[in-house]
Amino acid sequence: MSAYHQEGPTTSNRINCGRCKRKLSERDTFSLLNLLQILDSTGSVLQGATIKKDGSTGAIVVARIMRGGAADRSGLIHEGDELREVNGVPVEHKRPEEIVPILAKSDGAVTFKVIPGSKEELEAEGTKIFVRTLFDYNPREDPAIPCKDAGLEFRRGDVLQIVSQEDDTWWQARRHGDTNLRAGLIPSRQLQERWRKETLRTLRTLRTVRWTGLRRSFRLSRKDIRVQETQIRWRKSQILVSKNFPSYQDVVPYSRKPGEPYRLVLLVGPSGVGVSELKRKLLLSDPERFSVPVPHTTRECRRHERDGVEYHFISKHMFENHILNHKFVEYGEHGGHYYGTSVDSVRTVLAESKVCLLDVEPHAVKTLYTTEFKPYVVLVKPPAMEQLRISRRRARILSGCGEVTPTRTFSDADFEDMINTAQTMENKYGYLFEKIIVNDDLALAFHSSALNIKILQCLLWVTHQSSEEDKLLVHVLLEHL
């Protein structure tokens, strides 16, 4: 007989938790993850449910069935079912924690008398819902989760299959591709939103405290003030993150049909980080697979150049016309001439059944975030300062020996700028990036991007769905074919 865990904060009537040896308190709901066991007709043991005392009727009801757990798979017990007896002992007027010792006394098999709940059986409509997570989550560090053992840990970028949204605070999900079929609890989108609002409120309160603190600053040690300031900074950063990042993005599986164009690969990064270098290496590595769109310019065609190869050479009047008609993904002026990449030239590459590589400013990503292009957006980031110095210095020393031929020298201020810009990009546009590549060692960064793009373009399991606010398309690699 194993453990149960309490859901919610502690109050009174403490009892021992069998698994983590914590003191548990009286609460309505208990997770009986591994404890709730019933015998079905074949005699197998079922597990994975939570029970609670119904606030209005006082009955003990099944609060949650962990999707994919044994109780769920048995199909014998459902959310909303009322527990009348456990091992022949009536439990109608008992509290959830009083039921635990009854279960604990049983030797192996446990029998329940269950009155089916009126709730309609949950038809797994949720099973088709996929989300991409936009934050890291560790249930062990979440003081709010009702049961840490029932939580699902995930990393930003993981694809989760939402299997139950019944509870609008805690959803049940499983990581896509996990062999473990049992679902875990994750904070719902509504909970994340509530958290965001609370954080904003706390920040306002903290500001007041800070001013109050200043008035009586002679009583606050410098350390206290530092702690307060750190808290404010931390909360500010959380708010920044929560403001700019939706908590989950809805995604759906998509598979490329033969003959359909490849997803557009967009490379984004601060100036000097190595986006052009990576693009160049990808092109050289497989010219049959990768290509880049031919840009437009208003400058004169040079002798060795051919129209439509190096550039599309067009008149200033025509270029401005294209600008007015939103034909460019991006354009700019240099040396008195216009340069730009048109949407049509991207289409031309895709029509040739090639993977189109394009480096753009992050704000331009949004214009290409469409079902037509299904972009795979990669942020190229610099490593930390010391590594950045070392790798760029090493490249200069090794120049001429092959791998990298540095064309630029950087000062520490350039490096700092690069790091800060990358951070700003991540904060502001993080939800657009499907892959983040740290360009420390160029060869490694190249292999990582090549591998990812290849996997992506070969496997062709991507997803798209409009997110709540931006109505953007989101694509996620879902499965290895």
Ligand SMILES: Nc1ncnc2c1ncn2[C@@H]1O[C@H](COP(=O)(O)OP(=O)(O)OP(=O)(O)O)[C@@H](O)[C@H]1O
């Ligand atoms: N991992 C690396 N290690 C060492 N040097 C690198 C690395 N990646 C790029 N470089 C060098 O850094 C310089 C800038 O790279 P690159 O031109 O690709 O930058 P970029 O991101 O395209 O910036 P911009 O858009 O301003 O041109 C080049 O000299 C390149 O050779």
